[in-house]
Amino acid sequence: MSESPIAVEARNAVKAFGQGATAVKALDDVSVKIKKGEFFTLLGPSGCGKTTLLRLIAGFETPTSGQILLDGADITQLPPNKRPVNTVFQSYALFPHLTVAQNIAFGLEMQGRPKAEIKKTVARMLALVKLEPMADRKTSQLSGGQQQRVALARALAPAPKVLLLDEPLSALDLKLRKEMQIELKRLQMETGITFVFVTHDQEEALTMSDRIAVMSAGHIQQVGAPREIYTRPANRFVASFIGETNFLTGKSDGEAVQLDIGSKIAIKAPPGPVSLAIRPEQVRVVAANDPGALPATVGATVYFGTDTHLHLVMKDGSTLVARMQSPASGSGDLAKGTNVGVTFPDSALQLLGD
Amino acid sequence: MASNAEEKAESARTRSAWLLSTPALIVLLFAASGPLLIVVTYSFLTPGQYGNVVWNFDLSGWVGILFSKDIFDGTWHLADAHLSIFWRSVKLSLLTTAITFAVGFPTAWFIATRPPTQRALWLFLITIPFWTNLLIRTIAINEVIRNEGLLNTVLIWIGVISTPLHIIYTDTAVLIGMAYVYLPLMVLPLYAAIDRFDMRLLEAGYDLYASRIQVLRRVILPIVKPGIIAGSILVFVPSLGAYVTPRVLGGGKNMMIGNFIELQFGQARNWPLGAALSMTLLIVVMAALLVYVKASTREGNPHG
Numbered sequence: 303m304s305e306s307p308i309a310v311e312a313r314n315a316v317k318a319f320g321q322g323a324t325a326v327k328a329l330d331d332v333s334v335k336i337k338k339g340e341f342f343t344l345l346g347p348s349g350c351g352k353t354t355l356l357r358l359i360a361g362f363e364t365p366t367s368g369q370i371l372l373d374g375a376d377i378t379q380l381p382p383n384k385r386p387v388n389t390v391f392q393s394y395a396l397f398p399h400l401t402v403a404q405n406i407a408f409g410l411e412m413q414g415r416p417k418a419e420i421k422k423t424v425a426r427m428l429a430l431v432k433l434e435p436m437a438d439r440k441t442s443q444l445s446g447g448q449q450q451r452v453a454l455a456r457a458l459a460p461a462p463k464v465l466l467l468d469e470p471l472s473a474l475d476l477k478l479r480k481e482m483q484i485e486l487k488r489l490q491m492e493t494g495i496t497f498v499f500v501t502h503d504q505e506e507a508l509t510m511s512d513r514i515a516v517m518s519a520g521h522i523q524q525v526g527a528p529r530e531i532y533t534r535p536a537n538r539f540v541a542s543f544i545g546e547t548n549f550l551t552g553k554s555d556g557e558a559v560q561l562d563i564g565s566k567i568a569i570k571a572p573p574g575p576v577s578l579a580i581r582p583e584q585v586r587v588v589a590a591n592d593p594g595a596l597p598a599t600v601g602a603t604v605y606f607g608t609d610t611h612l613h614l615v616m617k618d619g620s621t622l623v624a625r626m627q628s629p630a631s632g633s634g635d636l637a638k639g640t641n642v643g644v645t646f647p648d649s650a651l652q653l654l655g656d
Numbered sequence: 657m658a659s660n661a662e663e664k665a666e667s668a669r670t671r672s673a674w675l676l677s678t679p680a681l682i683v684l685l686f687a688a689s690g691p692l693l694i695v696v697t698y699s700f701l702t703p704g705q706y707g708n709v710v711w712n713f714d715l716s717g718w719v720g721i722l723f724s725k726d727i728f729d730g731t732w733h734l735a736d737a738h739l740s741i742f743w744r745s746v747k748l749s750l751l752t753t754a755i756t757f758a759v760g761f762p763t764a765w766f767i768a769t770r771p772p773t774q775r776a777l778w779l780f781l782i783t784i785p786f787w788t789n790l791l792i793r794t795i796a797i798n799e800v801i802r803n804e805g806l807l808n809t810v811l812i813w814i815g816v817i818s819t820p821l822h823i824i825y826t827d828t829a830v831l832i833g834m835a836y837v838y839l840p841l842m843v844l845p846l847y848a849a850i851d852r853f854d855m856r857l858l859e860a861g862y863d864l865y866a867s868r869i870q871v872l873r874r875v876i877l878p879i880v881k882p883g884i885i886a887g888s889i890l891v892f893v894p895s896l897g898a899y900v901t902p903r904v905l906g907g908g909k910n911m912m913i914g915n916f917i918e919l920q921f922g923q924a925r926n927w928p929l930g931a932a933l934s935m936t937l938l939i940v941v942m943a944a945l946l947v948y949v950k951a952s953t954r955e956g957n958p959h960g
Contacts, residue, residue: 362859382862395860399878408874409864460865 308374309496310336310359310387310464315368317354328354329365330520336464336498337513341490343499345507346517347543352500355517356466359498361385372463383412387464388457392472394449396441402452403428403437409460427455430489447478454486458493467499471506483510504544508532516540533581537655541579548585548622550578550651563616564596567648577654584650585624587612587636588643595643598622600636612636614644699931707925717928721936738916745912748827748902749895752834756842756891757884759835764846764883768853779847782840790837794904797833798824801905825907833901838894842887849883885952893941913937 317329329351336342344352357363361382370378406427410420428434431451471479490497507514508528516523524536535541552561554571601613612624702714724735767778800806801823808820823829861871899914920930
């Protein structure tokens with residue numbers, strides 16, 4: 303099996319804060335391999351351990367047990383200034399006493415690179431993040447988006463093997479955030495550097511990443527490409543955290559699953575109660591008398607602009623959300639209480655673990 | 657019309673502001689400028705026989721700063737004793753500033769990195785010495801470092817030395833005393849500066865390949881420099897004019913400018929020289945401050 307080389311690896315990493323009985327495990331036996339040159343995202347709610355994992359890679363924390371490997375070499379005990387990885391901090395942490403150019407030059411100077419090379423690299427970085435006119439400004443004179451670019455340029459200047467980004471876009475407003483998402487992706491492709499990106503924003507993760515690790519409660523729940531994570535969530539947590547989803551319950555007899563909302567579908571599952579997920583865009587609303595359709599009543603319609611969400615009350619009292627394109631202007635919404643039929647392809651149902 | 661009314665309101669505000677500050681201005685005028693003018697005037701007069709001054713224009717006070725008159729032939733020559741007093745004052749003040757910085761910086765860093773609820777307690781402890789009179793604290797230091805004092809007794813008792821260390825009535829004694837007395841004045845502004853320092857910059861520094869020393873030199877010190885300047889000024893200025901500490905710990909031989917000035921108004925009965933010396937001290941301090949502040953702000957902006 304040919305695999306692309308691994309840039310960073312965490313092996314059974316455990317990080318506990320506190321002592322004895324009150325110790326809290328921020329990371330509980332996490333193992334993950336991040337490939338060279340990929341845009342890898344650690345996604346999860348706050349407190350899931352994603353930032354802790356990033357700080358272990360950066361060297362700001364040492365794991366309670368386990369190892370961190372960079373290019374196959376154990377760097378677990380190396381201090382941050384000896385690791386060829388750089389960080390873009392959530393707060394940017396730009397040096398307030400230095401100009402933009404001096405900030406970018408800082409890492410290179412600390413590495414003891416020759417003056418001429420530093421000058422060249424700084425100029426190249428300024429061009430890369432389109433900040434040439436700001437070179438001699440103090441960082442406090444820059445806007446949030448510009449500070450963000452300086453932080454990026456400063457971290458990229460020493461050409462690290464891995465760039466770590468700790469929720470770098472969270473302080474920006476929506477429009478700027480969208481711009482920076484594209485910008486980040488461009489920078490990653492142009493430099494070819496491995497990016498490890500931490501975020502709690504699932505949309506950000508889906509649009510930018512080559513692969514995503516979904517984390518919760520100190521564990522990695524699922525690792526995969528955005529499409530895989532979205533269409534084939536491994537468990538209930540992933541399904542609910544990424545995008546919107548409907549949860550269905552049913553009973554398996556080993557051969558097929560009898561759904562509580564009515565239909566029986568051919569999915570192999572161990573006998574007993576099962577839970578399944580289906581995305582709202584996979585749920586289709588048809589006429590009530592359509593053959594094979596499940597009976598439902600319209601509970602509410604929520605207008606989102608391009609989309610409209612229909613909340614459908616099923617036979618067993620549960621609610622199923624269907625997403626459909628908003629009807630052209632003039633045609634009315636389905637009124638509350640209208641009897642409709644619901645269908646979905648069996649393949650759209652995803653059986654959830656635990 | 658509207659702007660006219662605004663102007664009127666503005667001038668009324670200005671007038672009431674001046675009115676409100678009148679008491680302070682009067683106090684400042686009489687308490688600060690008044691004595692200063694008297695001192696300037698006295699420095700240009702002739703010394704009276706029993707102290708006081710004779711109202712007669714005379715530059716001998718100013719000349720006496722650097723030169724002294726030979727008692728026998730009346731010729732003026734360079735006063736070595738005066739120069740050594742000036743030199744000792746400047747040297748001890750600079751050393752005091754350096755020592756208080758070396759001791760005060762780690763202290764201020766320690767306090768600023770405590771949990772917020774504990775910081776008030778530590779700051780409170782730093783200010784405890786201010787509760788007692790300076791003279792009493794200085795005499796306490798004397799008790800510790802004199803030949804039969806606590807330090808020597810303990811050192812002899814545990815066998816580190818066999819004869820007492822002679823510290824009292826030396827420059828070292830004055831230095832120890834001044835460093836002790838002025839330490840809080842260094843710690844407090846340093847603490848204020850470090851407290852504002854964004855500790856996340858440390859991680860940024862380490863992340864960008866800086867060693868601990870480099871983070872200190874290239875990140876921490878430049879950013880907390882306003883605190884260093886403030887602390888240094890607060891220590892250097894009173895050190896230069898110190899009176900009680902050199903008097904109690906330095907004895908008669910190790911005079912500093914403050915003691916020398918006192919001498920002129922007291923036993924030497926040369927008020928014009930004392931006044932001229934006071935003015936000189938004032939000018940030296942102001943010049944030192946200007947040079948220091950200018951140098952340190954220029955250094956902070958090498959490219960701007």
